[in-house]
Amino acid sequence: MEALTNFQLFCGVGLATSILAYSYAVSRPHPLDHIPTVRPSGLLGSYLPAIKYITNGIDIVQQGFEELVLNDMIRMEYTFGPQMLHDPYHVTIIRTLVTRNLSALLPGIKDEMIATLDESLDMKPNEWESIPVVDFSQSITVRMLNRTVVGLPLCREPDWVDLTLRGTMDVIKEGILLGRVPNFVFALGAKFITTTSSRLRRGAKHLEPIINERLRCMETYGEGWTNRPSDVLQWFIDEGRERTVPLLTARILFFLFGGMASSAAAVAKVLCFLAANPQCVQPLREEVERAIDEHGWTREGIAQMRRVDSFIKETLRFEGTTAYGVQRKATKDVTLSDGTFLPRGTNVAFAVYAIEHDHHNYEDPFTFKPFRFVELQDKCGDPSKYQFASITHDSLGFGLGKSACPGRFLASMTLKVLLAYIVVTYDLKPGKDFPDSRHLAGAILTRPSAKLLFRRRMD
Numbered sequence: 001m002e003a004l005t006n007f008q009l010f011c012g013v014g015l016a017t018s019i020l021a022y023s024y025a026v027s028r029p030h031p032l033d034h035i036p037t038v039r040p041s042g043l044l045g046s047y048l049p050a051i052k053y054i055t056n057g058i059d060i061v062q063q064g065f066e067e068l069v070l071n072d073m074i075r076m077e078y079t080f081g082p083q084m085l086h087d088p089y090h091v092t093i094i095r096t097l098v099t100r101n102l103s104a105l106l107p108g109i110k111d112e113m114i115a116t117l118d119e120s121l122d123m124k125p126n127e128w129e130s131i132p133v134v135d136f137s138q139s140i141t142v143r144m145l146n147r148t149v150v151g152l153p154l155c156r157e158p159d160w161v162d163l164t165l166r167g168t169m170d171v172i173k174e175g176i177l178l179g180r181v182p183n184f185v186f187a188l189g190a191k192f193i194t195t196t197s198s199r200l201r202r203g204a205k206h207l208e209p210i211i212n213e214r215l216r217c218m219e220t221y222g223e224g225w226t227n228r229p230s231d232v233l234q235w236f237i238d239e240g241r242e243r244t245v246p247l248l249t250a251r252i253l254f255f256l257f258g259g260m261a262s263s264a265a266a267v268a269k270v271l272c273f274l275a276a277n278p279q280c281v282q283p284l285r286e287e288v289e290r291a292i293d294e295h296g297w298t299r300e301g302i303a304q305m306r307r308v309d310s311f312i313k314e315t316l317r318f319e320g321t322t323a324y325g326v327q328r329k330a331t332k333d334v335t336l337s338d339g340t341f342l343p344r345g346t347n348v349a350f351a352v353y354a355i356e357h358d359h360h361n362y363e364d365p366f367t368f369k370p371f372r373f374v375e376l377q378d379k380c381g382d383p384s385k386y387q388f389a390s391i392t393h394d395s396l397g398f399g400l401g402k403s404a405c406p407g408r409f410l411a412s413m414t415l416k417v418l419l420a421y422i423v424v425t426y427d428l429k430p431g432k433d434f435p436d437s438r439h440l441a442g443a444i445l446t447r448p449s450a451k452l453l454f455r456r457r458m459d
């Protein structure tokens with residue numbers, strides 16, 4: 001027999017070691033074996049559903065409805081910086097200053113919306129224009145959100161807009177990739193997978209002159225600085241925890257990340273459902289025109305738009321935003337009230353789509369009823385219930401509990417203004433590739449090729 005070459009010997013030892021390691025891993029009891037998890041056990045088995053999950057997330061989570069779902073967390077400390085995890089003060093600023101100042105932010109949001117619509121929908125009277133709905137929704141959302149965050153003129157600066165838009169999408173892709181990298185290559189892999197440093201450098205170039213000028217005014221005028229900007233950047237500076245350009249840049253980009261992708265995805269769905277349901281247009285127009293006649297484009301006016309609110313909430317419930325959500329990690333061993341034991345480090349998530357399509361929670365859950373929530377409000381006699389921004393155990397689009405989305409009131413106001421304005425200003429109908437959605441790693445997304453036809457309102 002010929003002598004084994006070094007290479008064959010290396011392969012042989014490697015194979016034997018792998019078989020031993022695999023046999024050991026599958027024979028070891030897993031601390032979660034008592035819990036009905038969605039993933040099969042075993043060394044390779046856990047990666048197979050992860051791959052299947054990329055294209056078929058809904059089905060896998062549906063399988064695990066009423067069971068606990070394991071999931072990897074996206075690693076924000078690598079895509080933005082460790083300070084986002086260790087000092088999430090932006091959450092407090094959103095809960096307090098952003099939410100308290102919604103009335104003051106509204107005129108800027110509306111102004112930015114009209115400017116973006118005029119630029120994107122530059123058609124002649126009686127002419128239909130075909131618009132890719134995903135791109136359109138992202139462009140308008142990023143501008144409206146940026147207006148509240150950095151104000152004019154930066155919110156319209158093309159490179160900044162591109163950074164805050166594409167950068168958000170990059171972070172999502174990088175986060176998904178990082179979530180799939182095995183732990184032992186993680187620290188090294190993060191450096192190569194993320195574009196964090198170049199993103200922050202690019203952002204700092206835009207923010208540096210603005211931050212420096214604002215710091216100068218604060219030093220010069222102190223409390224007497226009368227035309228102090230009323231935007232998120234200024235609230236971060238005033239808070240005083242981070243006064244350097246790199247740290248503030250990371251915080252601002254993270255803030256925009258928090259609001260951008262989910263709001264833009266919601267806008268795309270709402271516009272698609274509006275185009276697909278022409279029977280809703282008249283009732284919506286009547287409501288919006290009445291509210292604007294009585295209160296103008298104010299928060300009071302927006303609050304009167306219950307059909308608009310219900311249309312948005314029902315669209316997101318019916319179409320779904322994600323297969324699973326409200327992700328939590330057990331930071332220590334936990335025993336739940338039903339006796340279920342979760343060892344430290346366990347990731348859990350709720351089967352959001354399944355819960356929002358459960359007939360115990362919603363009558364006729366697989367039927368789109370645009371004004372479902374107005375009917376429920378009328379039935380219980382309380383219009384403050386069942387609102388888009390409300391959080392309940394059967395309405396999980398904004399999460400649940402202490403970590404529920406702090407930006408939901410801003411998101412709700414922004415979406416309502418947009419839908420209300422579009423419905424009274426334009427006619428819409430479905431275009432190409434409509435209204436198909438696709439599933440990506442659990443998220444339910446509008447197909448990027450989907451088009452809508454817009455025309456200036458004719459009647």
Ligand code: HEM
Binds near residue numbers: 088396411
């Ligand atoms: C329709 C639009 C939006 C949707 C569907 C949405 C949804 C969510 C969800 C599901 C969570 C996780 C909640 C949980 O785990 O319980 C979340 C968290 C968060 N959202 Fe939103 N969001 C939206 C808009 C916004 C906006 C506009 C902002 C910024 C103003 C924002 C800022 C955040 C932040 C900072 C968190 C993390 C909260 C924390 O860690 O405690 N979101 N959002």
